Amino acid sequence: MTIKSTIFRPYDIRGIYPQEFNEDVAYRVSRSFCQKYWSAKKIIVAQDTRLSSPIIANAIIRGLVDADKQVIDIGIAPDPLFYFMIFNHKLDGGIMISASHNPKEYNGLMLSVKKPGAKMVLDIINDDLFKLRDLVLSDRKWPASRGKIGKVIKIQPEKEYLDYVARKIKLARPLKIVIDSSNGACGFLPEKIFKKLGCDVKTINGEFDGTFPNHLPDPYLEENLSDIKKAMRQYKADCGFCFDTDGDRVALIDERDRSASGDFCMLMLAREVLKKKKGPIIHDMRISKAVLDELAKQKVPTFFSICHHNAVIEEIIKRKAVFGGEITLHFLFPLDYYLCDDAVFAALKLAEVVSQQSSLAKYIDGLPYYPLSPEIFVDAPDDKKYQMIADFVKYLRKNNYDFVDVDGARINLKHGWALMRASNTGPMIKCRFEADTKEHLLEIEKEMLDLFKKTGLPITKKLYRDLGLC
Numbered sequence: 001m002t003i004k005s006t007i008f009r010p011y012d013i014r015g016i017y018p019q020e021f022n023e024d025v026a027y028r029v030s031r032s033f034c035q036k037y038w039s040a041k042k043i044i045v046a047q048d049t050r051l052s053s054p055i056i057a058n059a060i061i062r063g064l065v066d067a068d069k070q071v072i073d074i075g076i077a078p079d080p081l082f083y084f085m086i087f088n089h090k091l092d093g094g095i096m097i098s099a100s101h102n103p104k105e106y107n108g109l110m111l112s113v114k115k116p117g118a119k120m121v122l123d124i125i126n127d128d129l130f131k132l133r134d135l136v137l138s139d140r141k142w143p144a145s146r147g148k149i150g151k152v153i154k155i156q157p158e159k160e161y162l163d164y165v166a167r168k169i170k171l172a173r174p175l176k177i178v179i180d181s182s183n184g185a186c187g188f189l190p191e192k193i194f195k196k197l198g199c200d201v202k203t204i205n206g207e208f209d210g211t212f213p214n215h216l217p218d219p220y221l222e223e224n225l226s227d228i229k230k231a232m233r234q235y236k237a238d239c240g241f242c243f244d245t246d247g248d249r250v251a252l253i254d255e256r257d258r259s260a261s262g263d264f265c266m267l268m269l270a271r272e273v274l275k276k277k278k279g280p281i282i283h284d285m286r287i288s289k290a291v292l293d294e295l296a297k298q299k300v301p302t303f304f305s306i307c308h309h310n311a312v313i314e315e316i317i318k319r320k321a322v323f324g325g326e327i328t329l330h331f332l333f334p335l336d337y338y339l340c341d342d343a344v345f346a347a348l349k350l351a352e353v354v355s356q357q358s359s360l361a362k363y364i365d366g367l368p369y370y371p372l373s374p375e376i377f378v379d380a381p382d383d384k385k386y387q388m389i390a391d392f393v394k395y396l397r398k399n400n401y402d403f404v405d406v407d408g409a410r411i412n413l414k415h416g417w418a419l420m421r422a423s424n425t426g427p428m429i430k431c432r433f434e435a436d437t438k439e440h441l442l443e444i445e446k447e448m449l450d451l452f453k454k455t456g457l458p459i460t461k462k463l464y465r466d467l468g469l470c
């Protein structure tokens with residue numbers, strides 16, 4: 001069969017099952033992974049709840065065994081259990097079978113490995129993943145090895161995880177909590193840990209169901225939060241948590257059934273961490289200036305990072321940071337936990353903050369906030385988008401703009417900021433604007449769209465209209 005090279009994206013492999021991504025592709029990826037990272041011996045395999053995941057898992061495990069690896073198979077499990085096992089058992093790498101929040105027709109792989117000489121296991125991304133792609137696409141044959149054959153151990157890691165994590169969390173009072181697991185791999189894991197901590201918990205959409213019958217498993221989108229909002233009203237809970245399918249992202253809902261923005265969550269968690277230890281904080285390019293202003297007042301150094309958890313993790317290590325995260329609901333806790341995306345742990349840390357308040361809604365209403373535009377998407381072909389950004393940065397430099405170009409360009413303006421960056425997942429450039437007042441926001445949006453247009457970006461009339469500028 002011919003394998004479509006586009007299923008290999010900068011951060012993972014994803015395609016429609018079985019046309020684009022299937023057991024043959026999975027086997028070739030598994031063997032190529034073993035070939036490229038031959039020194040990695042102990043490899044964990046986990047899968048999300050998609051209907052095709054068991055078939056893909058079999059092919060992955062067969063590839064690892066044929067290449068003489070020791071396989072730790074934990075079955076259906078979210079990222080939190082996958083990463084916990086890697087770090088707590090000092091494993092050399094892992095393969096997670098998941099297409100994250102893509103629709104049910106999709107499946108994919110996320111690969112992690114400890115590279116020779118590296119300090120820790122990190123996801124295989126960008127150039128490393130493209131080199132792996134080239135090996136998968138090559139005409140190399142992969143005969144099953146004769147003689148030495150690897151081993152498979154099946155493990156249920158849940159109890160070990162619950163015991164380990166529960167010791168790290170202190171709630172000021174037991175909470176009433178609603179969990180929406182989106183029928184993904186988190187299942188009843190969050191409920192078990194919150195119950196262990198004395199909370200009253202109600203889980204909805206907790207059954208594993210890869211058809212995602214209730215809503216798409218993406219808590220970053222407001223439209224997927226209607227189930228949990230309804231349940232919040234019904235159970236009169238203190239707070240709610242909605243998880244994505246693989247458990248690396250979580251949305252927080254208050255008792256007035258409003259979702260807390262990623263910026264609010266970042267600030268809540270940063271304040272809590274800073275009580276324990278003052279130190280640098282890492283954030284992505286989209287962070288609100290309201291968060292940065294508060295941290296600056298406290299003389300906390302803050303650093304921009306590329307929008308991806310590998311990059312945030314590397315920056316945390318480099319700066320000896322005490323906290324890091326992205327407004328897309330990824331959070332990292334270097335003081336308390338392993339450096340991995342664990343949304344269950346993040347929910348527990350958010351619950352610590354909630355438990356210290358009499359009302360989450362009141363607390364959120366007191367957080368600083370500036371008017372923010374919705375994210376707007378400018379069409380930009382995949383083979384041109386990075387060049388477009390590079391040209392724009394060149395223009396900014398030539399014209400003495402004040403900007404940060406860690407990932408795209410964030411321009412500091414007198415009354416706010418503007419960001420444009422290439423999407424990692426599709427043929428588009430994403431833009432966002434924030435200002436100190438609504439009036440200034442409109443001014444910035446207009447000024448920046450004009451500037452983008454002037455420098456050659458395909459800014460359409462529709463984008464002006466979407467922002468209410470004409």
Ligand SMILES: [Zn+2]
Nearest residue numbers: 100244246248
């Ligand atoms: Zn995810």
